[in-house]
Amino acid sequence: MPKEMLVGQTLAGYAIRSEVGEGGTSAVFRAEHPQHGVVAVKVLREKLRNDKTAVARFVREARYGARVRHPNVVQTLEVGEAAPGMHFLAIEWAKGELLERYVKANAPLPFDEVATIVMQIADAVHAAHAVGIVHRDLKPDNVMYDPATRQVKLLDFGIATDTDMAPEQRLTRAGFFVGTLMYVAPEALSGELVSPAADQYSLATIAYLMLTGCLPFTAKTPREMFSQLLSQPPVPLNEARPGLHFSSAVEQVVMKGLSKDPRQRYGDTCAFAEALRDALANTAAAPLAPGGLLDRMKSIFKR
Structure with a gap:
């Protein structure tokens, strides 16, 4: 029908x-x-x-x-x-709207709101990791958010993987990946075994987006994005947009979550979220940058 x-x-x-x-x-x-x-x-x-x-x-x-x-x-x-x-x-039935739509209309978000959202996503992902599941497609389009209550609901385990599977079943060939390129961890592109650390990378990308309205790479095409993810460092948080400034503590937390080497990230998603919450709580609110929210996203990866 x-x-x-x-x-x-x-x-x-x-x-x-x-x-x-x-x-x-x-x-x-x-x-x-x-x-x-x-x-x-x-x-x-x-x-x-x-x-x-x-x-x-x-x-x-x-x-x-x-x-x-x-x-x-x-x-x-x-x-x-x-x-x-x-x-x-x-x-x-989850109340609210897709986080992607909310961030596009409102970023940069207030620090306390960013911390609340990140903590909830981290808790949800940690619960998945606790039962042996790596989400692999963590992005704002897979998160429902109710601004009235600030409640988050994680969606879509369609490309998740089970950590109990044999390693050879979980490996992805180099150059092939599952997920969304703007949020995928570098190791997923290079044929390495994807672990819960990949979800932490994606969450750090979401945090970067909510804080700045930008993505941590300047690529305008999928080919450029693929290359930058593998070979270039992400744009430092304090260089994301003119008019925005973050404490060194906030920048260090976000950039650690975006480390290309998963061993250099936090021990788990909750540790990342807690470190970001604490850093944001000890920082004065950042000034809002004028105009052009998510301008880096306008021309890339239309689906």
């Missing part, structure tokens, strides 16, 4: 009320269920029903998401087939 025809229908007990989003692999609907109340239902796109890779990712998102039970992780409610090939995933 085409997604346009799903609104108003009942899918495996979920009354589909409206479409709220669409990605390359699935459409997302607001739905109601007698037991779960208001939920989000993801439905695999019709053209991908016979794509084994797409189906496997869809099922993996549900399986890994169900293993992580944490207040800052969107709860997986049910996964199944409403009809042959019509794969669906029902998840908790």
